[in-house]
Amino acid sequence: MSNPHKAQIERVDMDYGRLPVLRDVSLALGHGEFISIVGPSGCGKSTLLKLISGLERPAKGRIILDGEEVRGTPPKVGFMFQRDTLLPWATVAQNIAVGLELGGIAQERHAERTAELIGFLGLGGFESNYPATLSGGMRQRVSLGRLLAYEPDLYLMDEPFGALDAQTKMSMGRELLRIWSTYRRSVVFVTHDIEEAVSLSDRVLVMSGRPGRIKAEYRVDLPRPRDFRKTRLLAEFRELCEAIWDDIMGAEADAPDNPHGHGSY
Ligand SMILES: Nc1ncnc2c1ncn2[C@@H]1O[C@H](COP(=O)(O)OP(=O)(O)OP(=O)(O)O)[C@@H](O)[C@H]1O
Ligand SMILES: [Mg+2]
Structure with missing residues (x-):
């Protein structure tokens, strides 16, 4: 390098x-x-x-x-902020997809990659939940998912x-x-x-x-x-x-x- x-x-x-x-x-x-x-x-x-x-x-x-x-x-460069910046009107899957979008990940890979990240972070079954219905730890997992989706x-x-x-x-x-x-x-x-x-x-x-x-x-x-x-x-x-x-x-x-x-x- x-x-x-x-x-x-x-x-x-x-x-x-x-x-x-x-x-x-x-x-x-x-x-x-x-x-x-x-x-x-x-x-x-x-x-x-x-x-x-x-x-x-x-x-x-x-x-x-x-x-x-x-x-x-x-x-x-991926940023995870001091306060929670999940979109309240978007589901877990949609919040993670924001990272894919921002990271310029090809649209046809989105569904597969979102599912992968949800599995990786132990969020299976909560794909359609909104942030308000998650625990603090789960919200942070979603934030991590969005960060990873971006592939910084x-x-x-x-x-x-x-x-x-x-x-x-x-x-x-x-x-x-x-x-x-x-x-x-x-x-x-x-x-x-x-x-x-x-x-x-x-x-x-x-x-x-x-x-x-x-x-x-x-x-x-x-x-x-x-x-x-x-x-x-x-x-x-x-x-x-x-x-x-x-x-x-x-x-x-x-x-x-x-x-x-x-x-x-
Ligand atoms: N946008 C801003 N405009 C004006 N002053 C600011 C701004 N952001 C931070 N400051 C000031 O700059 C200083 C450093 O702030 P900063 O947020 O970087 O501290 P920090 O070390 O992250 O603190 P904490 O541990 O409380 O999060 C503080 O005195 C704060 O008031
Ligand atoms: Mg600070």
Whole structure:
């Protein structure tokens, strides 16, 4: 492959009006690599994903995908947003078909591919249901289905399982790793949950309080495939989580908009 990186962020600054949001952020994402970003609320994590997807433009610095600077919205970048963006008036099958449509998948493959994804995500029997009649976990499965239908090369996932209970969150994480090991795409995953970040990722990046900078990076060398229940008992797992936790607490205390310093997270 000509470019060793799927994405590179080079010395990016970003402001919303006069509000400085990101400062001097650099990172390089390998092909097929899974990274997570953690950091205090408001430090610019969602903004960073929007920059990579071309939804926002940096004030300074460059975003490079497959060796080319991002100017418009690049094709084959899939976004799973912090809030649920399923179409309420469309069924499970139709919501997934939106991804096929956007991904430019040939019309004659739609029915087959939708059925495949529904089976893959354990949504069989719910094809004709509307989102309002699904559980939170099922809705997130449909969102994942739409993302997969689009066949992105790069997954940008903004706290996709943040609203789910611990058990469902873990099973969605397992699902995501199964997808990732099947398709081997690059993933940037934003979360507040340190254990989730360590369980899933090859690397975890910690951002400082706003204006966000990358203040630390942890490589996660835990063996794959990962059985979460076992992985979470390893001393190395616990140590990594604790170190990241300490870093984030430090970041929260640094944040100018946090009057409480070391608060609860
Ligand atoms: N469209 C916008 N216009 C103006 N300010 C914005 C906009 N989007 C975000 N901000 C501000 O930019 C800062 C970073 O926001 P962002 O959503 O990137 O944070 P975050 O790290 O994703 O936070 P959270 O963890 O709560 O999701 C915040 O102070 C927010 O108020
Ligand atoms: Mg956010």
